[in-house]
Amino acid sequence: GTVFVASGVNPFGGQAQDAQSSLTITAIGSDGKVLPGWPYKTPAAAQVYDPELLVPGPGGIVCFLNVKPGASPFGYEIPRLLYCLGRNGKLMPGWPYSGNSLFSPAVGPDGTVYVARTTSTDLTQGGDSFPYQVLAIGQDGKPKPGWTPWVRTDNQGLTSILPTKDGRILMLLGGDSGKAQLVTVDSTGKTLDDHPELGDAGTSPQYKEDRKSVV
Numbered sequence: 001g002t003v004f005v006a007s008g009v010n011p012f013g014g015q016a017q018d019a020q021s022s023l024t025i026t027a028i029g030s031d032g033k034v035l036p037g038w039p040y041k042t043p044a045a046a047q048v049y050d051p052e053l054l055v056p057g058p059g060g061i062v063c064f065l066n067v068k069p070g071a072s073p074f075g076y077e078i079p080r081l082l083y084c085l086g087r088n089g090k091l092m093p094g095w096p097y098s099g100n101s102l103f104s105p106a107v108g109p110d111g112t113v114y115v116a117r118t119t120s121t122d123l124t125q126g127g128d129s130f131p132y133q134v135l136a137i138g139q140d141g142k143p144k145p146g147w148t149p150w151v152r153t154d155n156q157g158l159t160s161i162l163p164t165k166d167g168r169i170l171m172l173l174g175g176d177s178g179k180a181q182l183v184t185v186d187s188t189g190k191t192l193d194d195h196p197e198l199g200d201a202g203t204s205p206q207y208k209e210d211r212k213s214v215v
Contacts, residue, residue: 019046025085059111067080099115118132147188156174
């Protein structure tokens, strides 16, 4: 029942786009009050837009992306930091994780954090996206042992990542223009199943535990 809220300077409010400002992350309990230890304020950084996602995980943790302090918010390789905060409102040991062009973070039921990053500024085959890979980061903020980065070099851009309780990771590709595709990966990063095209849809999948299905 915890609600996480990100607040800060409006990136479209008229100030210089590369202005550095803090981002405030607040955790609000089911009684409508701020939880003890919160809010958390990030170091000042460019706020091109709000974090792509505030993604909660087990035990009251929450993760989010922000531009690296001092970095330019322009170009295809924007240096970003992936933050993970504990239920006490403090940065977890080993975090933040640093990387260029990070996107689509997700937290699994075991606390593993999945995030994608572009690996080249050269357009993929077809010309609509960039090559990318999906990484798995442990709760210590370091790459998870046994996980092989999942690589994509064709024209299927990543829409969302959805870890499930049974250890699989579902990834929705495409859907912005053209056919969407759902791919299933195991706990090591190995592709289990390339699903057929789903039709023109950019909606994120949802996992229904009672039926072991995806909708």
